[in-house]
Amino acid sequence: MSAQDDEEVEQLREEVAALRARLAAEQAAPAASATADVAAGRHGWWRTPLVAVLVLLGALIAPLSVVATWAHDEIGDTDRYVETVAPLASEPAVQDALTDLITDVIITQLRVDAVTREALDALAQQAFVPPRAAPLLPALATPLTNAVENFVRDTVARVVRSETFEQAWVAANREAHDQAVAVLTGGDTGQVEVTDNAVSVNIATFVEAAKQLLVERGFALAERIPEVDASFVLFKSDDIGTAQTWFSWLETASRVLPILGLVLLATAVLVAHDRRRALLAVGLSVAVAMVLLGLVLNLVRPLYLDAVPSDVLPTDAAAVVYDQLIRFVRTALRAILVIALALAITAFLLAPSGSGAALRTGIATTVGRMRERSGIARGPVSTFVATYRSFARVVVVALGVLAYVALDHPSGGDALVIVVLVVLGLLVVELVAGPRHPDVVGQRPDGVDAEATGDREVPAP
Numbered sequence: 001m002s003a004q005d006d007e008e009v010e011q012l013r014e015e016v017a018a019l020r021a022r023l024a025a026e027q028a029a030p031a032a033s034a035t036a037d038v039a040a041g042r043h044g045w046w047r048t049p050l051v052a053v054l055v056l057l058g059a060l061i062a063p064l065s066v067v068a069t070w071a072h073d074e075i076g077d078t079d080r081y082v083e084t085v086a087p088l089a090s091e092p093a094v095q096d097a098l099t100d101l102i103t104d105v106i107i108t109q110l111r112v113d114a115v116t117r118e119a120l121d122a123l124a125q126q127a128f129v130p131p132r133a134a135p136l137l138p139a140l141a142t143p144l145t146n147a148v149e150n151f152v153r154d155t156v157a158r159v160v161r162s163e164t165f166e167q168a169w170v171a172a173n174r175e176a177h178d179q180a181v182a183v184l185t186g187g188d189t190g191q192v193e194v195t196d197n198a199v200s201v202n203i204a205t206f207v208e209a210a211k212q213l214l215v216e217r218g219f220a221l222a223e224r225i226p227e228v229d230a231s232f233v234l235f236k237s238d239d240i241g242t243a244q245t246w247f248s249w250l251e252t253a254s255r256v257l258p259i260l261g262l263v264l265l266a267t268a269v270l271v272a273h274d275r276r277r278a279l280l281a282v283g284l285s286v287a288v289a290m291v292l293l294g295l296v297l298n299l300v301r302p303l304y305l306d307a308v309p310s311d312v313l314p315t316d317a318a319a320v321v322y323d324q325l326i327r328f329v330r331t332a333l334r335a336i337l338v339i340a341l342a343l344a345i346t347a348f349l350l351a352p353s354g355s356g357a358a359l360r361t362g363i364a365t366t367v368g369r370m371r372e373r374s375g376i377a378r379g380p381v382s383t384f385v386a387t388y389r390s391f392a393r394v395v396v397v398a399l400g401v402l403a404y405v406a407l408d409h410p411s412g413g414d415a416l417v418i419v420v421l422v423v424l425g426l427l428v429v430e431l432v433a434g435p436r437h438p439d440v441v442g443q444r445p446d447g448v449d450a451e452a453t454g455d456r457e458v459p460a461p
Helices: 003-039 047-076 078-090 092-110 112-124 134-160 163-175 204-216 220-224 240-253 257-271 275-307 315-325 327-349 355-374 380-387 389-406 412-433
Strands: 192-195 198-202 231-236
Touching (some): 047 275, 047 327, 078 092, 078 163, 078 315, 078 327, 092 112, 092 134, 092 204, 092 220, 092 231, 163 204, 204 220, 257 275, 275 315, 275 327, 327 355, 327 412, 355 412, 380 389, 380 412
Antiparallel strands (some): 192 198, 198 231
16 A cells, blocks of 8 residues: 555544544533533422423413404404304305294284285175185185295395395494494494393394395285394303303403413423423423313303204304304414424424434435435535524524414414425425535545445444
């Protein structure tokens, strides 16, 4: 072996030794950090119980924050309130219930049965009526009454299922938003009333619209319909007084609870012995709290439906109204559930050892192989991203947080899309930056096999 070869071998050995020393230093960093934490006073016995209490309180406040925010939005945001109730106008169950109610109001005001009987009795007494037919005319009262009711019902159904009705429904609810506070406070005004433990919407304008269409269709008797004061029940419960008290408190606390919950959970992570485990506990606790909130909503639903008298609001219509009113609660809890699970998964992957570390290593290896196959060369961009790798990661996560916060009312799907985009962004950063330390390949620059020179391949950390 020539002297030049000996020098190259020696140089390679020095490089390998330097890489090993650097790798050992990085592996010892967590232990040094833990030692520094202990020296800084992070070994107090009180930390564990304090963190447990903070996480528990934060997890309990999370579902209350969701409900409080929903209550505040329903009261203070006209667009949100209209967005909540507008779809009810196109729900078949609600349309059928409104059709039945308006039809009953019209039939009652016209006294169709009595008018029909009086008309047939008067007709039977006329001289031009054959003697055989006269006794049979009163018996036609019921069929004629049913025919009139079906005619009225068909006309009302046309009104209720028309686009004009949907627009009128939205307009009426938008104009009545100031009165909609009565839903949660128990006040009585204009178009929204709370009486006898029921929340109702005045439908006099819809009766008037049906009256005009009946007249247009040749049913002149409809002109006798007076101005009526009829209501459609949106919600009825014997416990509405208790609900109003809770919602009043939650509306007041809607701005305090979310901030308080975040402060408690953040404090738990900062105080904990092991911040990674604390973050994992926070993510799982909040996720469980959201699942429990969803279960509570599902349990309350049949209880509410059983409490609503069928003669006040049909069961199918009551179910549609309940589902629509709590739709935004479900949307919010799903969004928070996705974020909480993302935090928990992140904490799991940051584990220094065990399955989390193994999975993280597998991901890093996969990304490295993807880089090799992609043919990305170590250029200026790659060098820049590798130099400021941590900053690039922070930017990607910050953009995801900003996107989530920018949404007025993010759904579970929105949160999932943002999380997926953040993960893809982080993968792109790792792909472009490459491994932290270049691999010491198994071949020397001059093409001589490393094994022939006694050098061993050192994998990148």
